Amino acid sequence: MKTIDKIITKLGTSRGAPMGRPNIGGRPITVVSGRHNRIYKKNNKHMRIYDCAVPMSGDVAYDKGGAYWGIGKQLRVKYNKDLSFVKFYRLGDEPPN
16 A cells, blocks of 8 residues: 555545545654764654655545545645654645755
């Protein structure tokens, strides 16, 4: 199963579609430690941030899982592999990192 399929899960919409999806956690930071006046960057695969377009339905107002987002610029999501960080945004509304 692709990671995006774990983020955009199918929603029970028998009572209508929810507005969007929640963001999860804060952006992970790189841990730096110093020893003998040297700085070491700890490489953690869970800190890497991925970014992709959210798959939308044919009418582009709903994602493939059934959450309503409205019509606008391309919907995107930033996340890390363990999904402790997930952030949805519209293309052009998020400053580059």
